[in-house]
Amino acid sequence: TVLGERELALRERARQVIPGGMYGHMSVQAFSAAHPQFMASGDGCRVTDTDGRTYLDLMCGWGPVVLGHRHPGVTAAVLDQLDRGDCLDGTSPVAVEFAELLVDTIPSADWAMFCKNGSDATTTSVTIARAATGKRKLLVAHGAYHGAVPWCSLRGSGVTAEDQAHLVHYEYNDLASAEAAAAEAGDDLAAIVVCPMRHDIKRDQELVDPAFARGLRALADRTGAVLILDDVRCGFRLDLGGSWEPLGVRPDLSAWSKAIANGQALGAVTGVEALRDAVRKIYVTGSFWTAAVPLAAGLATLTELRNGVALPAMARTGARLREGLAAQAAAHGVEIRQTGPVQMPMLSFAGDEDFRLATAFAEAAVQRGVYLHPWHNWFLSAAHTDEDIDAILARTDDAFAAVRP
Ligand code: PMP
Structure with a gap:
């Protein structure tokens, strides 16, 4: 077997006490026979499994790690807050400070609230x-x-x-279908929910058509829907002001999580002035929603991101990765598609409807020391250097050779 001894022993123990050995998105059984289920540590753009095997990381904790694992500035903020307490009897002042920074950073945000x-x-x-x-x-x-x-x-x-009785579906990037869905909802329409791009699993990513984004904004304005x-997946990787800010389309509410605190457990909702009173009417909370350590991590993460280095760096290294993969695939005579923004790469193989080739490629890559996924988009971090990308490409070249027809 390709899996290490400690990995196998942990899987056996997990099977006894965790249903299925693992559940949810991190259950490796769902996508690979070669990826380790368990990870022991991470540093920069590398993760190490329990058998001491180190991988160049293209998943970044499935998104949260935007500055790199164990980023010194974020770690210092975490340790400093931990030293003073995490779950206290009242909200930490850092919640106010971080909310102020979010409102200052995100043009559509007049207020912020935190969750997990x-x-x-x-x-x-x-x-x-x-x-x-x-409305419903x-x-x-x-x-x-x-x-x-x-x-x-x-x-x-x-x-x-x-549970889902009040959902009405539309097709992404198809404004007519959204208009039809709004008509079906009639005068009971509360909200239009949309991701910055189409990043559903097991399909090529699709950037938003600007006309569709503008059309949804107009539809919301016309119907009174929110x-x-x-922005949970794309947020803080593509544009600090929000992923539709470059289009000039501003949402009424934005949902954030993943990269907001470089791996600490934190989510946020930001919104426009007109919705401030609605927040005061509802009751939402959680035992850990105002824990101070993740908020301190969020403050440190956004402060670092605002220095203006990280996002352009990811755009550069992401482009380097995309160009390198394209050249390799062509050299090996393998037809691939690369979709979505370069900072959130998605690679698929022509004619590979059942993801057999993608899975073989991901397994070959992980065995050569690159952690990537067969049918979920990957994530770059600011810790990836050009040299790291070249080290990744040296291994993917071998992985392409392994799956070449
Ligand atoms: N929205 C989007 C777009 C996501 O990608 C995810 C997580 N993959 C979620 C919501 C849910 O986030 P969480 O898993 O942190 O609850």
Whole structure:
């Protein structure tokens, strides 16, 4: 077997005490026979498994790690706050400081509130929209992921039809379908929920058509619906002001998580002035929602991102990776597609409907020391240097050779 001894022993123990050995997106059984389930440490753009094997990391914790694992500035902020306390009896002042920084950074944000996960942030956004409008229906794109909670879960098991009774689906980048969905919702439309791009698993990524983004904004304005941008996956990697800021399309509410605190557990909702009162009407909270350590990490992360180095660096190294992969695939006579922004790469193989080739490539890559995924987009971090990209490419060249027809 390709898996290490400690890995195998941990899997055996996990099988006894964790259903299926692991669940959710990190269950490697869902996508690979070669990826380790367990990781022991991370540093910069490298992760090390429990058998001491080190991988160049193209998943970055599946998004949260934007500055690199164990970023010194963020780690210092975490340790400093930890030294003074994390879960205290009242909110830490760092919540105010971080909210101020978010409002200063994000043009569509007049206020901010904090939670833990992306699902908290999207669910809270929906709750705010319904409280503000007094309406129930939500327009969501067919196949889009907004979290692992009943109102938006993409898996049927354990979810009732009633949980999703007020969803009306549209096709991403198809304004006519969104208009039709709005018509179906009639005068009961609370919100339009949309991701900055189409990044559903198991399909090529699709950048947003600017006309579609503008069209949704106009549709929301015309119907009185709240426009919710789910920036959980793209946020703080593409544009600090929000992923639709370059298009000039501003949402009413934005849901954030993943990269917001470089790996500490934090989510946020930001919104426009007109929705401030709705937030005061609803009741949302959680035991850990105002824990101070992740907030301190968020403050340190955004402060670092605002220095203006990280985002351009990811755009540069991402382009280097994309060009390198394209050249390698061509040299090996393998037809690939690379889609989405270069900072969030997605690679797929022509004619590979069942992802057999993609899986073989990902397994070959991980065995050669590059951690990447067969059918979920990857993530770059600011810790990736040109040399790291070249080291990744040296290994992917071998991986392409391994899957070449
Ligand atoms: N929205 C989007 C666009 C996401 O990518 C995710 C997580 N993959 C979520 C919401 C849910 O976030 P979380 O897993 O932190 O609850």
